[in-house]
Amino acid sequence: MTNEEKFFIENIRKKLKQALNAENFIPLHEPNFSGNENKYVSECVNTGWVSSVGKFVDSFEKNLAEYTGVKRAVAVVNGTSALHISLISVGVKANDEILIPALTFIATANAVTYCNAIPHFVDSADDTLGIDPIKLESYLREISEIRNGFCYNKLTDRRISAVVPMHTFGHPVDMEKLIEVAEKYNLVIVEDCAESIGSFYKNIHTGNFGKVAAISFNGNKTITTGGGGAVLTNDEELGKFIKHITTQAKIPHRWEFSHDYIGYNYRMPNINAALGCAQLEQLNSFIEKKRKLAVKYKNLFQTIEGIKFFEEPKFAKSNYWLNAIILEKKYQHLRDELLSELNDNNIMSRPIWNLMYKMKMYENCPRMNCETAEEINRRLINIPSSAKLAEDFKK
Numbered sequence: 001m002t003n004e005e006k007f008f009i010e011n012i013r014k015k016l017k018q019a020l021n022a023e024n025f026i027p028l029h030e031p032n033f034s035g036n037e038n039k040y041v042s043e044c045v046n047t048g049w050v051s052s053v054g055k056f057v058d059s060f061e062k063n064l065a066e067y068t069g070v071k072r073a074v075a076v077v078n079g080t081s082a083l084h085i086s087l088i089s090v091g092v093k094a095n096d097e098i099l100i101p102a103l104t105f106i107a108t109a110n111a112v113t114y115c116n117a118i119p120h121f122v123d124s125a126d127d128t129l130g131i132d133p134i135k136l137e138s139y140l141r142e143i144s145e146i147r148n149g150f151c152y153n154k155l156t157d158r159r160i161s162a163v164v165p166m167h168t169f170g171h172p173v174d175m176e177k178l179i180e181v182a183e184k185y186n187l188v189i190v191e192d193c194a195e196s197i198g199s200f201y202k203n204i205h206t207g208n209f210g211k212v213a214a215i216s217f218n219g220n221k222t223i224t225t226g227g228g229g230a231v232l233t234n235d236e237e238l239g240k241f242i243k244h245i246t247t248q249a250k251i252p253h254r255w256e257f258s259h260d261y262i263g264y265n266y267r268m269p270n271i272n273a274a275l276g277c278a279q280l281e282q283l284n285s286f287i288e289k290k291r292k293l294a295v296k297y298k299n300l301f302q303t304i305e306g307i308k309f310f311e312e313p314k315f316a317k318s319n320y321w322l323n324a325i326i327l328e329k330k331y332q333h334l335r336d337e338l339l340s341e342l343n344d345n346n347i348m349s350r351p352i353w354n355l356m357y358k359m360k361m362y363e364n365c366p367r368m369n370c371e372t373a374e375e376i377n378r379r380l381i382n383i384p385s386s387a388k389l390a391e392d393f394k395k
């Protein structure tokens with residue numbers, strides 16, 4: 001390493017360490033249980049209602065629908081199952097191609113595969129980190145055609161039935177433009193809102209722009225139910241169907257076991273929903289803190305040469321689930337050096353995911369040129385983002 005490179009890395013480490021007061025280990029994202037968590041979870045244990053029925057599941061679904069502004073929310077066991085059910089519920093069939101970002105967490109691609117459908121990878125926009133609707137449109141113009149009202153991939157002769165925008169680190173995709181493209185090519189939109197609870201696109205909560213949306217409440221997300229997820233929809237009939245198939249598709253009866261569909265045991269247990277109810281009560285205060293932390297980071301990185309803080313897109317109010325910094329091109333070869341330096345000094349940091357088509361299961365899937373996603377992958381690093389850091393931050 002040259003002296004300039006050494007200075008670059010040490011300078012970031014010093015300034016972050018001082019700002020975060022990193023005497024002890026600082027995780028990337030830790031849960032915060034300072035509300036009614038103990039009270040509600042104890043209530044489940046004390047009454048015996050820990051499992052498949054109980055009032056917290058109903059309350060959690062109702063409160064979640066209210067917060068996000070959708071007609072129906074269905075609580076499930078995790079974000080991955082929420083994505084799986086979302087795809088089934090919009091009629092994704094075996095051998096369909098589903099457009100998903102090349103740059104996402106593996107669960108998005110796996111959920112497509114669970115439907116025996118095929119992920120088809122799309123490039124990212126550098127101002128949102130999510131699907132680039134403009135590039136997608138010109139790509140579809142080139143490789144697809146409409147037959148009998150459906151979009152087909154001319155190269156594989158398979159139907160392209162849906163597109164799954166994922167709101168990366170809570171930053172919304174440009175949905176207006178994406179909706180335009182989806183309408184033109186007859187694609188159903190399924191939003192992967194795993195990371196975007198509390199994120200708004202033009203003042204409307206993410207998850208209202210597709211036919212359905214999937215959220216995750218894993219332990220590292222903005223709010224957690226231990227493990228958990230939810231499907232959101234503004235279509236009440238579809239909402240009922242989703243509730244039905246996530247609860248083994250059992251026809252209600254006093255004793256009879258009758259089922260009318262191949263259902264799933266994806267229902268969220270009451271004890272997890274109890275945690276969720278307590279977390280949801282604090283969501284607004286978490287978001288406020290996370291947004292404060294983002295401003296502090298932004299100010300800090302304005303004083304550091306060679307790196308910039310990733311800010312929410314103009315049309316968005318993001319939850320800043322995970323804060324991200326982007327290395328200038330001339331320093332991009334130092335990504336792993338910087339990761340070592342930070343992780344060695346109590347500051348947990350991570351690269352963004354590897355591109356989906358770099359994994360052996362997905363290397364032969366159809367895709368467009370993903371040069372922006374590759375670029376983001378080379379240059380982006382996530383830094384500690386827990387809500388409570390807003391208070392600990394020096395300066």
Ligand SMILES: *Cc1c(COP(=O)(O)O)cnc(C)c1O
Binds near residue numbers: 078192194229
């Ligand atoms: C977390 C996450 C998921 C999966 O959620 P789980 O609750 O862990 O199953 C899916 N997609 C994205 C983009 C995620 O970040």
